[in-house]
Amino acid sequence: MPHDPPPSSRRRALRCLAYGGAGTLFALSGGVLTPLELARAAADRAGTAKLGRPLFVQLSDTHIGFHKDANPDVGATLNRAIDLVNAMREPPALVIHTGDITHLSRPAEFDLAQQLFSRLRVTEMHSVPGEHDTSDPTVSEYFKRFGSISGNRGYYSFDHAGVHFIGLINVLEFKPGGLGTLGEAQLDWVREDLRGRASSTPIVVFAHMPLWTLYEPWGWGTGDAGALLSELRRFGSVTVLNGHIHQIVQKVEGNVTFHTARSTAYPQPAAGNGAGPGPLEVPADQLPKMLGVTRVLQTRHPLALALEDATLA
Amino acid sequence: MSQFRGRGVASRWPAAALAALLAGSAYAPAAETADTVRIDIKNFRFAPASLTVKSGATVTWINQDQEPHTVVSADGRFRSGAIDTGERFSFTFEKPGTYPYVCTIHPRMTGTVVVQ
Numbered sequence: 001m002p003h004d005p006p007p008s009s010r011r012r013a014l015r016c017l018a019y020g021g022a023g024t025l026f027a028l029s030g031g032v033l034t035p036l037e038l039a040r041a042a043a044d045r046a047g048t049a050k051l052g053r054p055l056f057v058q059l060s061d062t063h064i065g066f067h068k069d070a071n072p073d074v075g076a077t078l079n080r081a082i083d084l085v086n087a088m089r090e091p092p093a094l095v096i097h098t099g100d101i102t103h104l105s106r107p108a109e110f111d112l113a114q115q116l117f118s119r120l121r122v123t124e125m126h127s128v129p130g131e132h133d134t135s136d137p138t139v140s141e142y143f144k145r146f147g148s149i150s151g152n153r154g155y156y157s158f159d160h161a162g163v164h165f166i167g168l169i170n171v172l173e174f175k176p177g178g179l180g181t182l183g184e185a186q187l188d189w190v191r192e193d194l195r196g197r198a199s200s201t202p203i204v205v206f207a208h209m210p211l212w213t214l215y216e217p218w219g220w221g222t223g224d225a226g227a228l229l230s231e232l233r234r235f236g237s238v239t240v241l242n243g244h245i246h247q248i249v250q251k252v253e254g255n256v257t258f259h260t261a262r263s264t265a266y267p268q269p270a271a272g273n274g275a276g277p278g279p280l281e282v283p284a285d286q287l288p289k290m291l292g293v294t295r296v297l298q299t300r301h302p303l304a305l306a307l308e309d310a311t312l313a
Numbered sequence: 314m315s316q317f318r319g320r321g322v323a324s325r326w327p328a329a330a331l332a333a334l335l336a337g338s339a340y341a342p343a344a345e346t347a348d349t350v351r352i353d354i355k356n357f358r359f360a361p362a363s364l365t366v367k368s369g370a371t372v373t374w375i376n377q378d379q380e381p382h383t384v385v386s387a388d389g390r391f392r393s394g395a396i397d398t399g400e401r402f403s404f405t406f407e408k409p410g411t412y413p414y415v416c417t418i419h420p421r422m423t424g425t426v427v428v429q
Contacts, residue, residue, distance in 0.1 A: 068379055068398070104381055104395035131418045135383050135395040174420040219421050276357035276419065278380045 055161060055305065056094035057085050057122075058206070058294040060243030061263035063132065064113040065103035070266040070279035071287060074103075078116050080312045081264040081293050086121045092295065093123045094160060098243035098261060099130030099171070099208030105141050114145065129154060130208040130244060131171040139172070155186050157193050161298060163305070164197060166190065168207040170222045179216065179223040180209035187227050194231055202237040202305055204296070210242045212251070212258055215271035220245055232256060237304045239296065245277070247290075248309055259307055262292040288313030349373055349403075352424065354382050354396070354416075359424035366406060368428055373403040382416040384424075 059081065066074050085091070095117075102109035117125060126149070133142040143152045150156035154169030168190070170180035182190075194203075205211065211228065213221030222228075232238045238256040246268035249260045266279040267290040282290060292311035299306060350370055353360045355377040366372060374384050376396045384393040384402050390412065393402035406412070406428040416422035 070379075104397055106395070132381070132395070135381070135418055137392050137394040174417070178420060217421070219419060276378075276380070278357075278378065 053298055054088060054090050054092040055163065055296050055298040056092045056096055057088075058096050058098060058241050058259075058261050058296065059085075059264065060098040060261040061100040061130065061246055061265055062097070062113060062116075063100055063103040063263065063265035064116070065106060065109035066265055066279070068279060070281045074265040075112065075116060077288070077291055077312060078113075078264045079119070080288070081291070082116065082119050084310060084312065085293060086119070088295070091121050095120055095122045095125040096165075096167075096204075096206050096241065097125065097127035098206050098241055099128050100132040100243060100263075101127065101130070101142070103132055103265075105133055105136035107141055110141055110145055126158070126165070126167060126206075128167045128169055128207055129171060134171055153186075155189060163202045163204055163298065166193065166203065166205045168205060168211075168228075170207050170209045170211070170225075179213065179219055179221040182207075182222060182224050182228060187224065187231075190228060191231055197235075199234050200236050202239070202298075203232060203235050204239045204241065204305070205232065206241040208242065209244045210249075210258070210260055211240050214245065214249060214260075218271060218277045220271065220277070229253075229256065239305050239307070241294070241296075245271075246280075248294075250307075257305075257307070259294065261294050262290065262309070262311070264291050264293070264312075267291070351375060353377055354422075357419055357422055359416075359422060362423070363425045363427065365427040365429060368407060368409050369405070370428070371403050371405040372426055373401050375399075375401045381418060382422065383418055384414055385417050386412055386414045388412070 062078050063074055064078070071077060085095070101113045127146050129142045129146070143154070147154070150167070154172065155167060157164065157166045159165070168182060168186060170182050173181040173183045205228075207222070209222050210220055211222050211225040215221070233254060233256070236255055240256060240258045242258070242260045243263070245260050246263040246266065247260065247270070248262055251258050267282060267287075268277050269280045289311050292309060295308040295310065297306040297308060298304075350364060350366050350372050352364060352372060352374045354374055357378065357380070359374070364372065374393070374396065376382050376398055379398055381395040381397045383395055384391065384404075386392070391404040391414070395418070396402050406426060409428045412426045412428065414424055414426070
């Protein structure tokens with residue numbers, strides 16, 4: 001999309017929202033998105049650098065264990081995504097994985113995933129589980145490896161570089177026939193966690209299933225997310241990062257930016273195109289363009305976050 | 314509508330019962346006999362969605378989708394783990410009653426087994 005001057009109104013910013021694509025940089029300042037074409041941003045490194053320093057990378061839906069026609073080697077595409085992260089001019093301190101680390105919750109899949117993640121040149125990695133990570137009979141494999149930070153509850157928070165991060169789990173409690181659920185215990189914990197925090201604190205919330213309803217027939221949403229959003233609206237900068245749908249969809253509501261990430265394993269069809277949210281087969285040369293990671297940059301004046309999506313090709 | 318809580322259900326199973334559940338069910342092919350009834354998982358649906366069997370019958374779910382699914386009962390009586398394409402899960406129903414179940418990966422997929 002052509003480079004426009006920063007929009008002066010929220011309506012103009014929303015018109016400029018891009019849906020996926022090879023790479024789009026969004027700078028968020030004071031709740032308004034300024035879109036910049038990534039190619040232009042790459043050509044103008046000095047101008048892009050002013051947008052901020054890399055804060056973390058969002059990785060999602062690696063589905064280690066998947067081995068069908070849509071991608072016969074998800075380990076290889078994950079390695080390419082890791083190479084992309086490691087090659088960034090300024091590597092981030094954090095990687096956040098928004099779930100579906102594995103495909104079938106099997107121990108060997110978790111073992112291989114952790115082995116591959118160890119190649120990331122980052123200081124720390126945080127995650128939340130997807131429904132593919134909690135499908136073992138005892139629902140324990142994910143928590144054995146990644147549960148300690150949350151006391152095996154699946155939800156937790158931490159602070160980094162002045163940003164408050166909240167990891168939530170919405171794949172355990174659900175109503176049959178319905179959407180993902182956070183549950184009252186988790187919502188009560190969020191209320192307590194946010195109590196007393198200055199509204200100027202940038203907040204990043206990450207969970208596997210989308211925290212807004214994209215397409216209910218396929219379960220793309222979280223039924224009680226409204227209660228969560230009510231707690232977040234007073235903050236000046238809120239970024240909500242999800243996975244699950246294997247494609248980028250974004251929207252802005254006031255000071256809240258919602259972003260779902262691409263998978264590093266396989267794409268899924270757009271909402272409603274097919275019997276259900278299964279793997280989408282595409283020509284081999286198209287696959288890398290539909291897989292990728294998201295980099296989140298931190299701007300300093302004013303303190304806010306910008307999202308940058310990158311594909312494997 | 315009842316609410317499932319997968320982790321809570323699994324954690325209440327005694328270890329011996331859980332071992333028996335896993336040994337007799339997950340992934341192992343079950344010989345189809347007159348006492349074995351089949352449910353196909355296809356296009357994100359259980360077919361048939363409602364199945365009536367006699368006490369003592371073994372029900373085998375066979376996944377024909379490209380996506381894995383699970384079969385998890387509302388009362389915690391059975392829980393399959395992830396069933397990949399071509400894999401199957403079996404459970405023998407001894408006690409008469411109505412047993413609703415769901416796929417925990419795709420919770421809109423629901424089914425019922427009625428045991429007479």
